[in-house]
Amino acid sequence: MIVPMSNGFRRVxxxxxxxxxxxxxxxxxPTLLSLLRKHGIRASFFVPMGKDHTGWTAKRVFTRKGFLKKAGRVGVLETYGLKTLMYGLLLPGPEIAKKTASILMRIIxxxxxxxxxxxDHVHWHDSIKAWERGKTEEVLKKAxxxxxxxxxxxxxxxxxxxxxxNQHALRFFKNNGFAYTSDTRGFFPFFPEMGGESFDILQIPTTLPTLDEVVGIAGDDATSLSRFFxxxxxxxxxxxxxxxxxxxHRWVGFLDSLIRISLEQGFTFERLIDIASRCRNQGTVPRSRIIYGYVEGRAGEVSCQEN
Ligand SMILES: [Zn+2]
Incomplete structure (x- = not known):
């Protein structure tokens, strides 16, 4: 596919x-805030507004082959810890945003x-595809x-x-003052089309793989993986x-190394909200369809910018 002339972005x-x-x-x-401070760069954090129900994902270990494969590579127990894996099962799920409001304020x-x-991260992930307009809007209003x-x-x-x-979420974002959203895997920022509707709400897709998708495949340690990225x-x-x-947590050395090499090679780091303003000011945002598809190394479907 032809990528539109890097949209005026140079090594961002x-x-x-x-x-x-x-x-x-x-x-x-807090660990990441120190790392970003050390490098003098800014980032965009996204936080679930409701309860932590990570324990519910334990069910997936038994129902999805792909999850087990991925879980084996990143080490679910070492990544999440036993207590987190019990949230929603044997332990009540703690309120993430409400109980950590002071950390949220620190981010800003x-x-x-x-x-x-x-x-609720787990509930959304597992159910959003089937949610109608009413349910989707109810959850987004609560958040x-x-x-x-x-x-x-x-x-x-x-x-x-x-x-x-889903398209109901995109409509909600458009009608409720959101500047952009980042819900897909793709190639460059775009205005989305989904379920036969077009939405004038900027979509900024994740363009790179995630660490858990390539660990054990592109490399096993922080140095080889940062080089791969x-x-x-x-x-x-x-x-x-x-x-x-x-x-x-365990992979902070990987990110530290990737940021260091990127800065040395002339890359700059920008918050997604600033990238969104730049896209709007340039006024040449293309339209793309969002479809459900698969990415290598990840179990289950994801929303993709159509190629
Ligand atoms: Zn997530």
Whole structure:
């Protein structure tokens, strides 16, 4: 496919940090904040506004072959810890955003962006494809209300849990003042078409693979994997999604090394909200269809920018 002339971006990386769990918020976010401060760069954090129900994903180990394969590579127990794997099963799931509001405020205070990563990550990921308009809007209203309670202002950005989105969510974002959303895997920012409708809400897709998709395949250690990711960068706009449970924990050395090499080679890091403003100012955003598909190394479907 022809990538539109790098959209005026020259060696830019948008660093998107997904928080999936309560522990990822409490422990992973502070680790990543120190790392970003050390390098003097800014990023975009996306946080679930509701409860941590990671334990529900344990069911997938028994029902999805792909999950077991991936789970084996990243080491589910080492990544999440036993307690997190019990949230929603033997332990009640803690409220992620409400119980960590001070960390959320720190994200903003340190110059980063804080957006919404769904309400209940597991529930959204597993069910959004089947949700009708009413259910989708109910969940998004609930998530937006928690965000507004904490920050005293309306949310402007959203990243779909597990890169799963539907047309009702896109309509909600368009009608409720969001500046952009980041719900897909793809190639460059676009205005989406889905379910036969077009939406004037900017979509910024993740363009690179995630660490859990390539660990054990592209490399086994921080050095070889950071080299692999560096070699995967284009000279235009790159969007990299990292997870607090991985890069904010056992794999922090990988991200540290990748940021260092990228800065040395003239790449700059920008928040997704700033990338969105630049796209709008340039006024040449193409339209693409969103379809459900598969990416190598990931179990289950994801929303993709059609090639
Ligand atoms: Zn996530």
């Amino acid at each position: 990386i948008g660093l998107k940090v997904d928080v999936d769990t309560y522990d990822g918020m409490r422990k992973g976010v 205070a340190e110059g980063h962006e804080a957006g919404i990563h769904g309400y 937006s209300a928690v965000y507004e309670d904490i920050f005293g202002k309306k949310p402007r950005s959203f990243a779909a849990p597990g890169w799963m989105v 560096f070699n995967s960068l284009t000279d235009g706009l790159n969007i990299l999604t990292v997870h607090t449970e991985l890069e904010g």
